[in-house]
Amino acid sequence: MQTLLKILLKYSNFLVFIILEVAAFLLISMNNVYPRSSMFSTANEVVAWQNAVISDICGYFSLRSQNEQLVAENVALRNQINALDSTRDMSAFRYQDAKVVQMTTDRLHNHLTINRGSKDSVSREQGIRNAEGVVGIVQTVGRNYSVVLPLINTQTNLSCRFTKNGYIGTLKWDGKDSRFALLADVAAHMVVNPGDTIVTSGLSKAFPEGIPVGIVENSVLKEGDSYHTIRVRLSTNFKRLKYVEVVNNMHQNELEELTDGLD
C-alpha cells in the first residue's frame, strides 16, 4: 500500500496530466456526438452578449433599422402566404425573425449564433432560412441565444430535391468554399445539367418543401461511378448574412411522437 502511494506521489504530475487530457478528450467526443450544453457554447449569455455588442458595433448603422423593418415585413407576408396556401400543406410552418450576432465562414466547423432562444420558443432541429434560401439548422438553444449549424459545416446534412423531377439527394459541405456545397446520393442514370435548381425536399421536420438551396454549378460522372459528384452554388450568401428567419413547424411535436412510437 505504502509503495503504491509512493509511486502515485512520484508520478502525480503525470497523473494530473492524464486526468486533464482524458477530461478534455471526453468533452471533445461528447461534442461531436451529442449537442453541447448551451452554457459552454456561444449560446452562453455572457459570450453571446459580447458577440451581440461586436456585431452592433460592426453593423451598418444607417441600414440597420431599414433592414429590420424589411425583415419583419417579409416574415409577416410569408405568414400570410402560408395561411392562404393550404394546397401545399405549408400551413404548419410559422416564421420568426432573428439577427445573426456571431458567425464564422472560413473554418471546417462553422457555426453562427442568433439572438433568439428558448424564451422565443426556439428548439433544437428547427430550420433557419433567410430571403435567399436555406441557412442551417438549430443545434444548441440557450435562453436568449441559439447556436446554428449552417450548411457550410462539414457535419451538416440536408435532404434536397431537384425541382425538375423531384429526384432526392443529400447536401454536404466539403470544407473548402463557403459559396459551394456537394450534392451526394444522386444515381448515375439521372441526367444532371448545370443550372438545375435544388430545393428542400420537405422530408425533414426542419423545413417545408421548396425552399431554395442552390443551383447546380457542374457535375462529374467518372467511368464506373454509380453516383454523380455534383457541385452546388448555394443560394445563401453566408459572407453577408445578417438577418435570418427561424422556421417553426407547428406539427413538430406530433411528428416526433409518431416516429418515437416506431422504435
Next chain:
Amino acid sequence: MDWTKQLGRYVLVMLLQVLLFDQLQLWGACHPYIYVLCLLMMPITLAHSVDMVIGAVAGLIMDIFSNTLGVHMAACTFIMFVRPYLIGAIINDKDRLNEQISLRAIGLEALIKYVVILVFIHHMMVFSLAAWSWDHIGFVLLETLVSSLLTIAVIIGYNLLRYR
C-alpha cells in the same frame, strides 16, 4: 513575480483575442490564438500540476468562446505539461528562472526556440482536434502554419517591445 499583473495581462490578452484576432478573416486559414502568450510567459515557480490545471482552465475559457469544447483544453494542458522539460532542455542557466519567461530572462535565441516549438504544438493540436477527421489534413496543416506564424510574431514582438 506579481500574479495580479499576470492575471491583468490575461484579461487584456483575452479581450484582444476575442475582439480582434477572432474576427480576422485573412486568407481563410489564419486563426491565431495569441492567448497562449500568457501561458507561455508564466513563471515556472508553481508546482507542475498546478501549471497544468491553469492551462486547462485557460483552454476551457477559450473553448467556450469558440464553440469547441475540450479542444483548447487538451492543447493547453499538453503544452503546460511539456513546458518545464522544454525549458530544461533549452536553458542552461536555471538561476534566472525565478521571474516570468521573457526576452530579458532567457535571451532571444532561447525565447524563439521555446515560443516556436510550443505555439506550433498548440496550434497543431487545436486545429486537428477541431477538424476531428483525416479528411481535411491539408487544410489543417495550412491553418496551423499560417496561424502559428502570426501568433509567434505577436509573442516575440510583445517581448521585443516590453522586455528588451
